[in-house]
Every structure is written in structure tokens, then in C-alpha cells.
Amino acid sequence: MVATNRVAASATRTASKGDVVPEPTVPVADQVLDCRGLACPLPVVKTAQAIKTLALGQVLELLATDPGVEPDMRAWTSRTHNELLDVSKQADVFHILIRRAR
Amino acid sequence: MWAAGSEAKVLYVQTHGTADPGRSATPFFLAAAAAAMEFEAMIYFTMYGPTLLRRDVVDHIGPKGEKGQPLRYFIEQATGLGVRLLVCQPSLELNDLRLPDLIDGVEMIGGAAFNDLAVSADAVISF
Numbered sequence: 001m002v003a004t005n006r007v008a009a010s011a012t013r014t015a016s017k018g019d020v021v022p023e024p025t026v027p028v029a030d031q032v033l034d035c036r037g038l039a040c041p042l043p044v045v046k047t048a049q050a051i052k053t054l055a056l057g058q059v060l061e062l063l064a065t066d067p068g069v070e071p072d073m074r075a076w077t078s079r080t081h082n083e084l085l086d087v088s089k090q091a092d093v094f095h096i097l098i099r100r101a102r
Numbered sequence: 103m104w105a106a107g108s109e110a111k112v113l114y115v116q117t118h119g120t121a122d123p124g125r126s127a128t129p130f131f132l133a134a135a136a137a138a139m140e141f142e143a144m145i146y147f148t149m150y151g152p153t154l155l156r157r158d159v160v161d162h163i164g165p166k167g168e169k170g171q172p173l174r175y176f177i178e179q180a181t182g183l184g185v186r187l188l189v190c191q192p193s194l195e196l197n198d199l200r201l202p203d204l205i206d207g208v209e210m211i212g213g214a215a216f217n218d219l220a221v222s223a224d225a226v227i228s229f
Contacts, residue, residue: 041135045183048138072135079109079139 026086026097029061030054036065036093043069044076047098051082054100059085062096069094103211103219108142113219115228119150119197120163123173126154127165129229130176130185137183144186146216147208148193155187155204174205181207190216 033050035043043064051060062073070087073096077084085097104111114133118125129145136143147155154160160174181187187208194200201210211219220226 041131041138041179044135045138045179048140048183076139079141 026088027059027099029097030058032061032063034063035069036063038064039066040068040072042066044072047073047076048080051080051098051100056100056102058100060098060100062094062098064094064096065092066094069096073098103144103215104142104222109139110136110141110224111222112136112141112143113223113226114143114145115226116145116147116151116154117149118229119153120156120159121150123163123167124165125229126163126173127176129227130173130180132227133185134176134180134183137180137185143180143184144188144219145180146188146190146211146219148190148216150197152189152193152199152204153197155189155208156199157203157205160205177205188216188219 031050031054033046035046038046043062043066047060047062054060062069066072073087074084076082077098081102083099083101085099086095087097088095112133114129116129120126133143133145154163154173155177160177161172164170164172164175177187188211189201189204189208190212191210201208
């Protein structure tokens with residue numbers, strides 16, 4: 001599975017001519033959860049615990065190296081009705097942004 | 103025995119015991135992940151399964167032996183998220199165990215309750 005869920009849509013690129021259009025950005029995380037080096041099911045378990053410490057609407061950034069973390073977090077956010085905002089991978093580290101939606 | 107209103111209900115069945123440590127921890131992993139997904143999860147220990155819950159065993163075996171965490175770590179990871187652990191009397195007798203020989207919090211059920219849990223679960227996964 002390839003990380004494709006860029007949320008900050010590029011719709012703003014079509015602003016009127018001559019405007020300076022900022023690069024699309026992903027939301028800034030309110031909290032970072034470092035699960036690098038941890039294996040399944042810990043990233044899921046720790047995300048479930050961490051998200052409850054955020055206010056509704058706030059964003060959690062999960063850092064993880066578990067190779068199964070992307071499908072896991074897609075399943076987890078879908079089932080828990082939280083919002084998966086972005087998945088990206090830098091070197092061996094997945095950066096997963098999740099907005100607490102309930 | 104299932105709570106009303108959970109997103110989904112998953113019943114795991116563990117039949118393997120202390121003779122096969124490599125098969126000891128996976129039901130706890132999966133049940134912990136289920137609970138983290140706000141599913142309701144229970145693990146039913148039958149046949150040799152109850153031997154994994156012995157209070158004099160959980161600190162001394164683990165899926166990777168000396169190289170990894172003891173089984174207690176994986177059990178508490180699951181129960182800490184609300185996973186319930188179930189046994190029945192005949193499988194305790196099979197292993198010459200009594201409920202007080204097991205770690206705290208294990209619940210006793212019988213065959214009727216097991217079947218009721220199974221038919222009302224969304225999934226039953228047997229190991």
C-alpha cells in the first residue's frame with residue numbers, strides 16, 4: 001500500500017493569477033507519539049490510548065517503523081471513526097496524522 | 103455476556119498450553135488490537151489453554167523464551183485494554199488446575215455460555 005492520503009488539497013493552487021499560492025501543508029500535530037521500534041500491536045494500542053488524551057479536533061502524529069502500521073492505522077481509524085489525515089514515510093519511519101473525531 | 107453496543111465482538115479460542123510457548127502470545131496480541139479498535143474481545147482457554155494462565159507460569163514462559171517479554175506482559179497488555187479471559191471447569195480438571203491457581207481476573211464459564219458467546223460474536227477465531 002502506498003501512502004496517498006494527502007489531505008491538504010491542492011485546490012488552492014487554482015487561485016487567481018499572480019497570487020502567491022502556498023505549498024499544500026499537512027496539519028500540525030498537537031501531540032507526537034513515538035512508536036519507532038515497537039512491533040504490532042503496540043502502535044495500535046498506544047495510539048488508542050494517546051488519542052483519548054487529545055481534545056476533539058486535535059491531531060496526533062504517530063511515528064512508527066512497524067512495516068504493517070499503515071494498513072493497521074487505516075483499519076483502526078475506520079473502525080474507531082477517527083480521521084486519518086496523512087500517511088508519509090521518511091527513511092524507515094512512517095508519519096501518520098490522525099485527527100480525533102470522536 | 104457481551105456488552106450491548108460495542109462496535110464488534112470477537113471471541114478468540116486458545117487451545118495450546120505451556121508445551122508450545124510459540125503459540126502462547128498471539129491471541130493476546132490480536133485481542134489487544136481488537137480492544138484498541140473499540141471491539142469487545144474475549145479469549146476462551148480450553149484443552150491445554152488454561153495452563154498459560156497459571157500464576158506460577160506467566161512470568162516464566164514467553165513466546166520467544168529468554169529473548170523476549172514474559173507472557174505476563176502480553177496478558178496484561180490485553181487485559182489492561184479490557185480483554186476478558188474465560189475458562190471452563192472441565193479444561194481446568196484436564197490440567198489438574200483450580201481457579202485459584204490462575205492469575206486474578208479469569209472468569210469461569212461453561213459450555214452453554216461459550217456457545218452463546220460464539221453464536222452472538224461477529225467472529226470466532228480459534229488457535
